[in-house]
Amino acid sequence: MADVTIYTTMMCPYCHRAKGLLQKKGVSFTEVDVGMDADKRQEMMKRAHGSHTVPQIFIGDKHVGGCDDLYALDHAGKLDPMLAA
Template sequence: MSLVKIYTKSTCPYSRRARQLLDAKGVQYEEKVIDINPALRAEMIAASNGKTTTPQVFIAGRHIGGSDELLELEHSGELDVLLADSSAQPSA
């Protein structure tokens, strides 16, 4: 199971920005493209407490938010800490 899960839309520039950041950091992630598989939209909304925009990012099951929140974590240095802490925990 992937440590990072990201719900995206194929044409969304914010989804692209979030993927680019994760790719640049070498983070493996599970991408769920909601416009290719519309059933995933309801899954995303439920998992993110009603958020309907993309992307929606989760790290080790914790809802991070969207692209802006992911970038804020990166700029503050907290993203690396969160990824390192989460990868050290045993998977369920």
């Protein structure tokens, strides 16, 4: 199973939705709350090539994008193979 990291904030509904999909699939993930941590937010932005909105999701070293991108991968049948790698 691939390592999954999701950068979030506490009150973000898209973050909760993305985490819900991952949980439904039985995927464990590392959550990094960037809400009150400027250093972690800068880390996220660097990894996400400047993207500053949350969530920002990574499967292994691959930047997936946000919640809509995660769901699009799932609907296209591409998410499960990425998670299995």
